[in-house]
Amino acid sequence: MRCVGTVVRGIRTPIIKENDDLATIVVDSLMNAKESEGFEFKDKDVVAITEAVVGISEGNYVTVDDVAKDLQEKFPSKSIGVVNPILSRNRFSIVLKGIARGMDKIVLQTTFPADEVGNGILDEEILAESDFHLGSVISEDDYKETFGSWIHPFTGINMIDFYRELIESEDCEVEFVFSNDVKTILDYSKDVLTCDIHTRGKTVALLKDLGANVYGLHQILTEPVDGSGFNPQYGLLGSNKATEEKLKLFPKTGDKLVKEVQKRLIDITGKQIEVMVYGDGAFKDPVGKIWELADPVVSPAHTDGLIGTPNEIKLKYVSDNKFADLRGDELKEAIKEEIRNKDKDLTGQMITEGTTPRVLTDLIGSLCDLTSGSGDKGTPVVFIQGYFDNLAND
Structure with a gap:
């Protein structure tokens, strides 16, 4: 049984300057991280690149x-x-x-x-x-x-x-x-x-x-x-x-970059990896009252596999209502079966109430922005595994 769901890693890269080959830097940095950390690539992994280094490498x-x-x-x-x-x-x-x-x-x-x-x-x-x-x-x-x-x-x-x-x-x-x-x-x-x-x-x-x-x-x-x-x-x-x-300026060649990085990673790993450029995450700080999104969009470029919104059921709702009398392994198996049989489009159904109604790139971009930060972490690339998994994926 899998005991870990989504895993997010900030990937360190060389300091990126104008006219650098960013696609090569991103791929090489991921391969170095793989050797260092011992992870393996999987289908639907996500590689995200902060817009700052895209604009810098463009010389924009x-x-x-x-x-x-x-x-x-x-x-x-x-x-x-x-x-x-x-x-x-x-x-x-x-x-x-x-x-x-x-x-x-x-x-x-x-x-x-x-x-x-x-x-x-x-x-x-x-x-x-x-x-x-x-x-x-x-x-x-x-x-x-x-x-x-x-x-x-x-x-x-x-x-x-x-x-x-x-x-x-x-x-x-x-x-x-x-x-x-x-x-x-x-x-x-x-x-x-x-x-x-x-x-x-x-x-x-x-x-x-x-x-x-x-x-x-x-x-x-x-x-x-x-x-x-x-x-x-x-x-x-x-x-x-x-x-x-x-x-x-905000980058203007992101579409070309994400397609090139995706192609290279698929060629190397044989896995369907998605790639995006991200800027500010779309979240609001409840203490400082700052809405982080000062960029015009969260993601100015992304591959096609990141188009859309989540299609998830609310586990708490299902547990408290449909399976209120179940406990333990019996409850878990019932919920797994519910997930496996869910509609391909749950829009408007009560079973989704409480899930986050936002597009995938806004959600993932916010996760990436919080991971990379805005200071001295030195991780302008974020690698995400298991984001599209659910409880039924063993």
Whole structure:
């Protein structure tokens, strides 16, 4: 009898740099891990590669000047409203530097009490006791008077002060406004850059219908500027700070990479191994309130075997209801038989109640992101075995 289900391993690789042969590095690192740890490959194993090293190996970078030039072409007035930025030094500060370098004035409108992914901007207890509410428009002066002393408990930074200093360092004028209604920005400017991630299409369409000259971050750097990197689908969304003057973009060759890694692994092992590229996991921290998904998608590329959603029954439901009178081995065998005979599509059936209704790549990508972390683990490849197994697989 098998006593272990899913096994997840972070795979160490060499430090990956621009123009490295990433497919070879991934496969070689897996083979080295196999020899070191003594595991064997199986059908439906999953190999996941973090988007960061894919973008690095592609050399998919842009500079602050590239961002500024693209924006100047789209906003010749050089005075724009910027709505729904996330409050992140890693994710947005270099983007904002490029915006400020290309513009003469910015009206920066942020949501409150937090940005789209949960980064706080003010003390919610003070908000509850103030005259303001979630439908209010809060001026910069009112923010300073009521909330301006607030700093983020994890970073120790007031991001409004940080963003102001960054923008002004580029000789750009800035005015802040705080509103949860994107239409508020039209009181300040008809030229608008929207920065929201997961509601980007709706926001751009709404403002365009109201007569704005509007672009989203996903529409900036979709083509090269003076030979720069670019991402035709996501633009600046999913970018990360590389240096104080450079951004690494979300990868654009992931589809080619996953197919190549899969082919090599199948040739070597004879097993049907699935491969994906993953970015941020789609989970929310209940303490820090951060929704981790600052990338436009969890997985920008994956092989066909990872398409779909889980088709699982809820063991607790079956045990407590259909087999309430059974115990021990008799119960286990009854549940195994239930699993073996389950429908190929359980959608809408009570027997699935309590299972996680998410696509496979979001679930697996979250598992991978938690495994590889965002710091110094040195495991940009994650190897998963048994993810598609169930209790009936002995």
